[in-house]
Every structure is written in C-alpha cells, then in structure tokens.
Amino acid sequence: MVILLQCSDRVGLVADISSVMATAGLNIISMKEFVNVDENRFYIRLEIQGDTDTAQLQQQLKARLPDDTEISIRPYEKKKIAILVTKEHHCLGDILLRNYFNTLGAEVQCVIGNYNNLEALTTKFDIPFHCISHEGKEKHAFEQEIQEALAAYEFDYIILAKFMRILSPEFNSKYASRIVNIHHSFLPAFIGAHPYKQAYERGVKLIGATAHFVTNVLDDGPIIAQQTIYVNHTHSVKDMIRLGREIEKSVLANALQLVLQDKVLVYHNKTIVFEN
Amino acid sequence: MVILLQCSDRVGLVADISSVMATAGLNIISMKEFVNVDENRFYIRLEIQGDTDTAQLQQQLKARLPDDTEISIRPYEKKKIAILVTKEHHCLGDILLRNYFNTLGAEVQCVIGNYNNLEALTTKFDIPFHCISHEGKEKHAFEQEIQEALAAYEFDYIILAKFMRILSPEFNSKYASRIVNIHHSFLPAFIGAHPYKQAYERGVKLIGATAHFVTNVLDDGPIIAQQTIYVNHTHSVKDMIRLGREIEKSVLANALQLVLQDKVLVYHNKTIVFEN
C-alpha cells in the first residue's frame, strides 16, 4: 500500500513513523519525505509491504504523531476514473489509448460528453459513453443528470478532459479533491474562456497548459503539472490552439500518472509531488 | 542599412519595395517578410547595401506604398545604450561583460543606479556610474535627476536591468519605444512586485522571465522574449529568486540582441521578431 501523510514538523517524525511500521510488522520499501522549513510542515510518502488492518494502522500513526496529522492509506489497486468531455478529442483519445494498452495506471469506467461527437471513438474501445447535453437546461439540472450517470459507476477521480462547462460549487464539493482539470494556459495567466485568444492578443512568446485539482474558484485549484512551448508572431490563434493541444494532452497524461500513482499531496491550495 | 517597414497588406508590396530599391541603385542582401492575414498587416525587414539619401528613400517608399506605411531606416552603426539598475548585479554584470568583449552589439554609455552597490563593478569596466537615490524624493524629482544625468549621453535605448522603481508616464513618453525592461515573471502572470513570492504562493510548476518594451501600463508593454524553467515544491521563494536570475539575464540578453540588431517591429502592443 501507499501512505501519504502530512503534519506540522518536529524532530523525530521519521523515527516515529518507522517505529509504528516495525511494530506493525510492515516493511517500508520506499520513503520520500519533504520538509517545508518556512512553513514548518512535514510531508511523507511511503510504500509499504505487508498485511495490516488499515484503520488500526491509521490510529497507531495518529496516536504517535502531531494532532494535525492527515493520513491517507491507499491499497495497491488500479484506480478507477470517469471522464467528462465536450468536443475536443485529443486528451480523451490519448487517455483511451493508454487505458487500452494498460499504461494509464487506471481503468476508465465511463465517458460523459455534453455533445455526442466523441461517442464513436469511446465505444470503439468498449467504454460506455453518456451524452448529456447542457442545452436548454439550468446548470443544476445539467449537473444532476451527470451525477445520476456517474452514480452507476465506482470511481476514484473525475477527469475533465477538455470539459468546457464551469461546474457549480455543489458539484465540486460532492467530489472534493477528486476532480482533475486540464486548462489550456499557463495558469495563473489567461484564466477563463479562450486562453489562446487571450495569449494571441497579449503577444506572448510562450503558451502553456496546466493540470490542476478543481476547487470552487475558477482555474485556481492546486496545480499538479505545467508545461510551456515557444510561439511567435507567425502563429495565429488557430496555430496556438493546434500547438497547445499537444502540450495539453502531454501535461494531463503526466498529471494523471502522478495522481493515479498516489504521488501527490495537497496542502493550502498547493501540491507536493513526489515524482521519482 | 536596415529598413523596418510595416503597412496594411495588399498585392504587390514586395515588388513595389524591390523596385524602389532597384531604382535607387540599392542592393537587397536580406529580406524577411511576414503577413498577418487575420489582421491584413504586412511587415518587412530589409538589409540594404549601397549609399543613398535616407530621407529621399523614405519619401520614395512612402509615395509607392499604402498611406499607413511606417518606415524606420537605420544605419549599420553600433547602438548606444544607457542602463538603469537598483541593487541586483546579475543582468548588469552580464551586459558589462558582453560590452567589454564586444559581443553585445551596443556600446554601454553609462549606468545609473538608485543605490551605489553596483558602482565598483561598473567602473571596473570603465563605464561611468551615477548614483541617484530615490530616497526622500518625489518621483518627479527623482526622475528629473535621472533625465539630467542621461542628458549628458547619446543613446538609442534605455535598459532597465532590474531597475525596481516604476517610472512615470512622463518619463516613459519622453523615451517612447526606447525603454526595454526585464520582468521577473512569465507575463501576464504575476504583474507587479514580488513575482517569485506570488509564484511560490500560487504553487506554479514553472517560473519565467519576460523582456518587454515599457509602456504606461505596468508590465504590459510589447513582449520581446520570454523563457520558463521548471520548479517544484522543494523550491522556496529564495530558490526561485536564485533560479529566476539565470533566466532573467538570459532573456534580457536575448531580447537586447534582437532589439540592437533591428530585428523587432512593434504593432498594437505586440512584437514581430525576425529572429534569423
């Protein structure tokens, strides 16, 4: 199993955690820690071998560690994901291919689109596709339908693979910390709609993409991964959209790998990513 | 000489320009053009061999080309620059070295600092240094002193090599389109003060630097060059400042080379850069 744990820092935390593991007869096969000295905060990721009662282990750790300790114990099981899309195919296609060839580190459970143009692609790979249009509906009703569709599946994360509708705070909090979005700009630059048009108009020499957890503030959640590529005056908005797609799918794939392998901790709207 | 020319696009512009040059007995040794089809705008950079009356050439070109044509004819002479600094040495040091070894493509005329800690470095390279403190002065008085110091020199551009004061619209318009600034963020993200602190707090995974012409809107002028580098949760604000300095000096050096070789045109707050 993987244990992600964070708490305020003090001397002896690693020793205390190691001792709890030893007492429980568990073998630490990998340990990555990080201390943010300025914020006096301790983060650790452990890979553990051995059988144990995880509720009991959690209790033993809590008993030994600071009061503000947050622990997440996760079994070595393939994660399950649900995907929301609008019309663009590049991120979805990339994820479906990885899923098909078992390199995603997750099992795609379903795809929900507010248009039907990605249905044919999705069903080629034997993944259920639900077309739920937003048209002529209030946001609440639209999201209600999505939730009903989702209710038929078990999943760990919802991936917004270029889902172009803003979700309500109610929706977000129902799946808190479990929604990953890809935004087509280098955040915090160009928040909101049409970031490539904004980038073109500002005349930037680099464009970017950002994968982040969704919170109730638009495009403001904890950033998991980012990437930029060079552009110049010869690139039209259309060219930027085309080039941007390449890094959008690359950044999202990278972020998914990190999230699905339990390598990401979140604290105060920021991520700690234990990459290697 | 180098000719930078822009106008609204129509068929036959290159032929018209070539014909003016041929009539004037001038030899085109390099021609780079770009048409922004969406904006119907034509840009060209010419390197020309031969002697001519430039005022007359300008007239001949204007007579043949659209009414909105803007022409800048520049002799093959080394540009002259004045530098403004505050306390940080990395950009200034880099420029002084290039100047000393004749690889800057310009001659540094003077350095003006609002502190004196860069005086020793500057005078090592036999460049005059003027310490003009901003302390206890109104902006107007401070800038007046700078202008008086500058008045003793001829220069084509003012380089803000980490000059940490915001200049007034009056100052900027006096040297319109001739002030180049290096901003320590990937603009338009993190405008204003302490961009690395802002970056740290937002939890971005890349930090950047931007060289741009100065206008009256803070950190909003036409962007000449940008660069980003990866950071992660292990980087403190201090680490970001240290890493950022490396790309600040690299981006500024790159932008200066482009500007000083007359490779940059400006239109509507954006640059057209004929890099190679």
Place this chain on the structure above:
Amino acid sequence: MVILLQCSDRVGLVADISSVMATAGLNIISMKEFVNVDENRFYIRLEIQGDTDTAQLQQQLKARLPDDTEISIRPYEKKKIAILVTKEHHCLGDILLRNYFNTLGAEVQCVIGNYNNLEALTTKFDIPFHCISHEGKEKHAFEQEIQEALAAYEFDYIILAKFMRILSPEFNSKYASRIVNIHHSFLPAFIGAHPYKQAYERGVKLIGATAHFVTNVLDDGPIIAQQTIYVNHTHSVKDMIRLGREIEKSVLANALQLVLQDKVLVYHNKTIVFEN
C-alpha cells in the same frame, strides 16, 4: 500547389521565379526563402494559386534558373502513407487517432507489422493490417513480402513508427527519400539498438528522439525534428523507455506534419524546414 525549389545562389532568383509565375498567370500566396551563404545555396517554398500545366511550369522555371535547379511541384492533395510497426503502440496509436479525426494531414492506407499485437488497434479504425513475420526468413524474403503487401496501395511516404528491423539498401532505394523513421535517441548519440540502455549506461542527463529520412547508413539520414527531456540518476532503463515514448510520438507527429505539408527540403543529408 506547393513548389519546393533549390539551386546554387545568384542575384535575382526571386525576381526570376516571380516573373515566371506572373507570366503563367499564377498567384504567389506564400513565399519562404533561405540562402545558405556559406554553401552558396538557395532554397524556396512557394504556395501558388491558379491552374497550370505543371510539366510546362517546371520547364519554364528550369529555363530561367541555374542548371543545378531541383524543382518539386506538389498539388494540394492529402498525402497518403503506409505505416510499418513492430510491437510498440504509442506512435501508431497517436497517428491512427490523428488520422481518424482528420488532423494528420494524410490518409493512412495500411499498417504492416512483423507481429500481430497491433492488429486489433489498427482495425478498430478501419485501416487494413498486414502481419508479415520476419521469423525464419532471410531479410530479402521478408522485405519482398512487405513490398508485395505495399504494392496494393498508393502512398507518398512509408512511416517507420517504431519498426525495429533494419531495412536493406535495396528496400530503401526503392522508396528513396520517402521513408521517415523515428529513432529513440538524440542522434548522432546512441545509434543502433537499445539506445535507452546505452543512455542509462552513459549516465546522460537528457534523453531524446529523432525523426529522420532513412538512407542506407543506419540512423544517419537527414534529420527532420528532434527533442530532448531531462532524466536523472533515479530513472531506470525502464523509466527512460517510458518517458522516451512520450517524446518519440511527439517528435514523429511533428516531423510528419512538416513532411506532409511539403515544408521540408533535403540537400546533402540535411533538411531545410520552412516551419511557419
């Protein structure tokens, strides 16, 4: 149509070419030229509007231009490609998705694999798959079978999308300048088999991928595109293979776009790429 033309440089080439076009009643909508001054070589890419007899146009251009002029006139038609693969799916999957969504700039005619594990993926997208095993065959016989399979299709280029067999000079010359390969290293480093193992053993801090035209010297043909990414001591050979796949597919996609849009000229084992 697109015209790619190269010859030894002399004064007046652009004027001569423009004049031939004007006489033929053809409209130049885009012109990108490059002169290699050191090698006295002129390269140009033209996009032309209007109808004409291309054989006649070719003759008219030849008559006006230097004796060593090489001209390639290509209609605005979607290119056709055949793909050769071995076992790895990432490049093929990426190409099939782009083909399916019409963003490849080509039509995939067929896929030939020396194993059958990519058949299911290929046929999902209604592309014919031919499994031609190399096992128990001499190279000549193996290639003969491939050529027979290929003979059923029309195609402009053969794409080696991680085809792990070395093709014979006979095969290569049959499709001279029409075979594009993706090699999983930053050429000329790590030529031949197992480049990631070589990279791991050398302890490099960057790995790369190279798309190039195939010639009779292994991994030595004209390079179209290259890319590198950072690695470090924590990356095993397996990690490098996994990371490398991401840039392999990205570099190949980039190279294909350039080749399929007739943006690449070749001279003396090097490419001239008119990117924008």
Place this chain on the structure above:
Amino acid sequence: MVILLQCSDRVGLVADISSVMATAGLNIISMKEFVNVDENRFYIRLEIQGDTDTAQLQQQLKARLPDDTEISIRPYEKKKIAILVTKEHHCLGDILLRNYFNTLGAEVQCVIGNYNNLEALTTKFDIPFHCISHEGKEKHAFEQEIQEALAAYEFDYIILAKFMRILSPEFNSKYASRIVNIHHSFLPAFIGAHPYKQAYERGVKLIGATAHFVTNVLDDGPIIAQQTIYVNHTHSVKDMIRLGREIEKSVLANALQLVLQDKVLVYHNKTIVFEN
C-alpha cells in the same frame, strides 16, 4: 558538515546511519537517499549539525556498514577552485562575476591561461592570472609548468572553463575526480574537436553542452549536467557557436553549484546528483 556515502544496499542502512549519528550526538538536518534497485547500490547525502572527530565518525560508520562503503565527510567551508582557460571569455567571465558577488559557493584562487587575452579581465577582479603558453613545448613540459603554478595554491577543484588542450593521464590522475570540464556538445554526440562544426554538418536540430568530471578517456567522464537548445537550417556554424556559449556557461554554472555544495556522488562513471 555534509556526508556523502555509498555502499551496496541492504535492509536497515538508514537506521544504522541514524543510530551512529545519534550516538555521536549529531543532529541530521537533511537526508536524501537513493537506492538503485537494479544495481543494488545505496547512496545518501546527509547534512549534519554538531561537533565531532570526523576520523572517528568515519570509523564508526565503517564499522556498522557494508565493507564496500565509501564515505566522504566535508566541512561546511567554502570550496576553493583553480581555473584553466584558453581564449574564450564567456565561462570565465560568468564565474568571476559570481565569485565577486559571493554567489559561486567557492573562492577562485587563480586563473591559468595558455593565452594572455583573459588576463585583463581576470585581474580586474583581483584574481592572479598565469599565462602559460603551450607553444613550442611538449605536453609534458606544458603540464609541468601548469602544475608548478597550481602548487602555489590550495584548491578543491580544477575547472576547465573552455580549456582547449587535452590533458595527459598523468595530469588527470594527479587531480583525480577533482577536474570539471565543460564540453560544447551534448555528449556522447560530437566528442573531440569542433563539435559545433560536427553538429552543423550532421544537421542536428538541437545543440547542447555537457559538464563532466574529467577521466582519461576523452569527453567520457561522469556527466554532471547537460542542456540543449533548438537550432535550425538558418544557423551557421558561427551562429551555433554563439548560441552554444549561452548554454555552456549556464550548464557549467549549474554543475559547479552542484559540485561545490557537495551534492554529487560518482559511481562507475556516472553521477548521482541530489539536486534539492
């Protein structure tokens, strides 16, 4: 102090090391470890607070750890370096500036050049410069003179900041593992002389620079840091040299920071770099 330690891996190494430190009354303020599972090799970097007899500490660690353990205990003292140059100024200038402003993490003791053109720059910064020409001398005599000049100084590392002579095995082994070189290519591509000319002739789309420890095999020592930048067909050899200089100085600066802060371990011609 910093402790760099490596040995074959077994269970309990971190516990053993921690226990030795505790017994010695030493406080571990930072610990970075890496296990190469494929090679069964354990690496650790410790930052330690507290006073101790380092010879005794070394003995205590050896007694507790595997027989093949290699330990290097280094005090928190600024390193000292000697620099060898030929004619190019960019790397030397960069180092001298950092030295002058105390951001190098070392004290430059002297500069030795086989030409005198960098003397004026060096002495501006009050660093002794020795001009030792190689002309008309056998390698042995030349190196003898260098060694005599070096003998007047204490130094931890020799930095070859674009020193364009190949040093003999005798010289190298005298300063084994203490010579850092910057090579102007992405090694192992373009070993030896004129790498940019080689790169131009091969038609690569990226050029690079490599900082490495010097061994007796030319350009083959353990790599510390590498970087690449894009080039294209418009870049002449001269352009590549100019662009390359920017990354040469950046890669060397980066490598020096890592080496001078005791963040680099070497094993079997490869480096383990504990970057953050």
